[in-house]
Every structure is written in structure tokens, then in C-alpha cells.
Amino acid sequence: MSKRIETVCVQGGYTPKNGEPRQLPIIQSTTFKYDTSEDMGKLFDLEADGYFYTRLANPTNDAVAAKICELEGGSAAMLTSSGQAANFYSVFNIASCGDHVVASSAIYGGSYNLFSVTMKKMGVDFTFVSPDCTEEELNAAFRPNTKAVFGETIANPALVVLDIEMFAKAAHAHGVPLIIDNTFATPINCRPIEWGADIVTHSTTKYIDGHGVTVGGCIVDSGKFDWTKYADKYPGLCTPDDSYHGVTYTERFGLGGAFITKCTAQLMRDFGSIQSPQNAFYLNMGLESLHIRVKRHCENAQTVAEFLAANDKIAWVNYCGLPGDKYYARAQKYLPNGSCGVVSFGVKGGRKAAETFMKHLKIAAIETHVADARSCCLHPASATHRQMNDDELRAAGVSPDLVRLSCGLENAQDLIDDIAQALESI
Numbered sequence: 001m002s003k004r005i006e007t008v009c010v011q012g013g014y015t016p017k018n019g020e021p022r023q024l025p026i027i028q029s030t031t032f033k034y035d036t037s038e039d040m041g042k043l044f045d046l047e048a049d050g051y052f053y054t055r056l057a058n059p060t061n062d063a064v065a066a067k068i069c070e071l072e073g074g075s076a077a078m079l080t081s082s083g084q085a086a087n088f089y090s091v092f093n094i095a096s097c098g099d100h101v102v103a104s105s106a107i108y109g110g111s112y113n114l115f116s117v118t119m120k121k122m123g124v125d126f127t128f129v130s131p132d133c134t135e136e137e138l139n140a141a142f143r144p145n146t147k148a149v150f151g152e153t154i155a156n157p158a159l160v161v162l163d164i165e166m167f168a169k170a171a172h173a174h175g176v177p178l179i180i181d182n183t184f185a186t187p188i189n190c191r192p193i194e195w196g197a198d199i200v201t202h203s204t205t206k207y208i209d210g211h212g213v214t215v216g217g218c219i220v221d222s223g224k225f226d227w228t229k230y231a232d233k234y235p236g237l238c239t240p241d242d243s244y245h246g247v248t249y250t251e252r253f254g255l256g257g258a259f260i261t262k263c264t265a266q267l268m269r270d271f272g273s274i275q276s277p278q279n280a281f282y283l284n285m286g287l288e289s290l291h292i293r294v295k296r297h298c299e300n301a302q303t304v305a306e307f308l309a310a311n312d313k314i315a316w317v318n319y320c321g322l323p324g325d326k327y328y329a330r331a332q333k334y335l336p337n338g339s340c341g342v343v344s345f346g347v348k349g350g351r352k353a354a355e356t357f358m359k360h361l362k363i364a365a366i367e368t369h370v371a372d373a374r375s376c377c378l379h380p381a382s383a384t385h386r387q388m389n390d391d392e393l394r395a396a397g398v399s400p401d402l403v404r405l406s407c408g409l410e411n412a413q414d415l416i417d418d419i420a421q422a423l424e425s426i
């Protein structure tokens with residue numbers, strides 16, 4: 001029986017047998033014991049299933065990854081220590097020195113930096129395209145050495161909704177997979193695999209945790225991309241791995257398991273960005289209420305966005321749930337039940353007015369964070385983008401008056417009352 005998403009949030013990933021703990025056990029152990037060296041050898045050769053060292057894999061992590069995998073409708077998944085690690089691994093698992101990736105330009109700043117600076121130093125070249133480009137413009141960005149396409153369902157902080165189907169179509173026409181960072185939408189509001197995405201990543205630090213407790217990430221593979229059709233392009237998946245006694249991942253683990261097994265066996269082994277089992281346990285507690293929390297975050301954000309749009313001290317509002325928003329139509333298609341709890345807006349009076357407004361907020365705290373149960377806000381021009389002048393800010397798509405407000409789970413009227421009194425102070 002396939003279960004509905006709410007039931008998977010609560011019970012997915014872990015089914016105790018007779019007499020076993022009801023709650024997911026935290027396997028707080030770096031290592032695992034075996035009777036013979038031969039038993040251990042089989043694990044090292046990937047010939048048997050099992051755990052031997054928590055830098056590569058841990059049962060608590062795997063249970064939580066299995067739950068997220070089921071929520072996204074994937075074939076295999078793994079947790080990572082952060083969203084940054086998840087995005088790095090998802091790309092580096094199939095693109096290395098000399099390769100090229102097409103990415104939407106409207107992505108999280110940390111991902112943009114990872115791709116355009118750090119991965120560039122590793123020899124992976126990125127072409128950034130506007131998320132609103134035409135199909136022709138998108139197709140023109142591909143090169144013979146392109147290995148993947150990357151985008152975000154709802155971009156942080158631009159709140160651009162991606163046309164996932166169009167990006168998937170272009171990726172597949174060029175024989176490469178589409179990787180979607182689904183952090184802001186969560187599988188509650190959008191399941192990118194259903195729209196053609198091949199690999200889904202998360203910063204679980206945001207809504208999946210949802211309580212500001214743990215930094216973490218996740219990679220989910222759909223199992224649908226046929227690497228063997230493009231074996232020349234993906235030798236790492238389709239030819240023997242000398243560092244694993246000649247295992248060919250697609251042969252041994254099939255299309256459903258090849259990507260994640262390679263990512264664990266090579267990248268996690270060598271880079272070690274594993275999530276601690278304790279953090280995976282906290283993450284699982286967040287997942288148990290994800291379906292309830294996300295709905296409430298969206299309701300609060302919708303109410304706040306409508307209030308802001310009608311207020312004459314507000315210059316503009318970005319929220320795809322507003323009928324006048326540039327991404328309203330796309331959101332109706334991809335996010336019919338709601339988008340996310342983050343709203344961005346401009347305060348009339350520019351940088352100075354935005355600073356005054358935020359200083360007077362009593363419920364929403366000033367933080368470099370989003371997607372927490374507690375409302376929080378950020379003025380990028382005086383925080384994350386502080387070093388830029390107004391012209392540079394505009395070029396980066398961040399206007400000097402932009403305030404990013406992440407609506408928490410408080411009472412919506414209290415949030416509005418707080419915003420109203422802070423606006424009075426300007």
C-alpha cells in the first residue's frame with residue numbers, strides 16, 4: 001500500500017520490529033563490529049550490505065534519508081552535513097575537471113559562490129542562464145562537455161519560481177540530468193521528480209528541520225536518468241571504479257542505486273561531509289510535523305504578503321501567492337497548495353527606512369536564517385551584501401530597500417500588528 005505524504009512524514013523510513021524502539025534509535029557509534037575479516041572485506045568491496053564506518057554511512061542517517069526519499073518519490077537518497085555539501089556532491093558526482101554545467105542564475109548565494117568560484121577552481125565551468133530565459137536561450141547554453149543542469153524550485157532569496165518542465169526538457173534533449181534544489185518548496189508543496197527532475201537536493205537546515213536546530217543536507221536520486229545511454233559522458237558511473245575493485249555502479253546497483261552508491265562510496269569516503277546521527281535524529285523530529293508546519297508557514301506568509309501589498313509605506317512585494325506577482329501563474333502550476341513562508345518587499349524611503357523598520361520589529365528577529373518556526377528577517381544591503389554600493393546591489397538583484405521576511409508559525413495577526421507598528425516608526 002503506498003502511503004500518503006502526511007503518513008510518510010510521520011512514519012516513513014523506520015519500521016520497528018517486535019520489541020524494538022518506537023522512536024528512531026540514534027546509532028551513536030563511529031564503527032561496527034564483524035566476526036571475520038572476510039565479512040568486513042565484502043562490505044569494502046560493496047559485495048554485501050552493511051555498515052562499517054560512520055564517515056560513509058550510518059543507520060540513523062539512512063532511515064531519515066529513506067523518509068525524504070519516499071517523500072520526494074525517489075529511488076535512493078543520502079544525508080550530508082549541510083545543504084552546501086549536498087549541492088556540491090550532487091554536481092561533482094557527475095561533473096569533474098574539464099566539464100561544464102548549466103545553472104539558473106537565480107539560486108542561493110552560497111550555491112552561486114560554490115559554482116562560480118570554488119568549483120571553477122576545480123575545473124568545472126558553469127554557464128548561468130536567466131530562470132526566465134526562452135527555450136532557445138536555454139538550449140544555446142549547452143556545450144558538448146555539459147554534464148548537468150541545476151536550478152531551484154523557488155529561488156532563495158529572489159523567490160523566482162522555476163519552469164521545471166522546460167528546464168527538464170532541455171536537459172534531457174542534451175542527454176544530461178536536471179538537478180533541482182527543492183529547499184524552499186519542500187516535498188509538501190512540490191515534488192520536482194514528477195515534473196522531470198532527475199536529482200533533488202535539500203538544505204534540510206531550513207523547513208525540514210524547521211526549528212533552527214541542525215545544519216544538514218540531503219540528495220535524492222529519481223533513478224530515472226539512464227546513464228548507460230550516455231556511457232561516454234558518465235564514465236564514473238558506467239565503467240569500472242578502480243578504487244572499488246572494479247565495481248561498475250550502473251551494472252551492480254542499477255539505475256535506481258548507481259548515483260547514490262557512487263556518491264557515498266567515493267565522495268563521502270573522500271570528503272567526509274557526513275551528518276552526525278544525533279542531527280539526523282533531530283531532523284526526523286522536524287519531518288514528523290513538516291506537512292503541518294509548511295501549511296501554516298504558507299498561510300502566514302500569504303496573509304502577511306496581502307497586508308504588505310495593501311500598505312502605502314511599502315513600495316513593492318514579491319510573493320508568488322499574490323495574483324499580481326510575476327510568478328503567480330507558474331506557482332499555480334508547480335505549487336498549487338502554497339509556495340513557502342518567505343516574503344520579500346521594499347520599504348518606501350530606501351535603505352534608511354528599511355533599517356529603521358527592522359529595528360522596531362518585536363516578533364521577527366534579525367537573523368541570517370529562514371524557514372524557522374520563529375519569524376526572522378534580514379536586510380541584505382546591511383548584512384549579507386553589506387560590501388556592495390547601491391549600483392552593485394541592483395546588479396546582484398538586491399535592491400537597497402529589500403527586506404526578506406521569513407514568516408514563522410506565530411499567530412498571523414500578531415505578525416501583522418508587529419509589522420504595522422514597525423512601519424509607524426519610519
Ligand SMILES: *Cc1c(COP(=O)(O)O)cnc(C)c1O
Binds near residue numbers: 181
Ligand atoms: C540555505 C540554502 C542552501 C545551503 O544550505 P546549508 O544547509 O546552509 O549549507 C542551499 N540552497 C538553498 C536554497 C538554501 O536556502
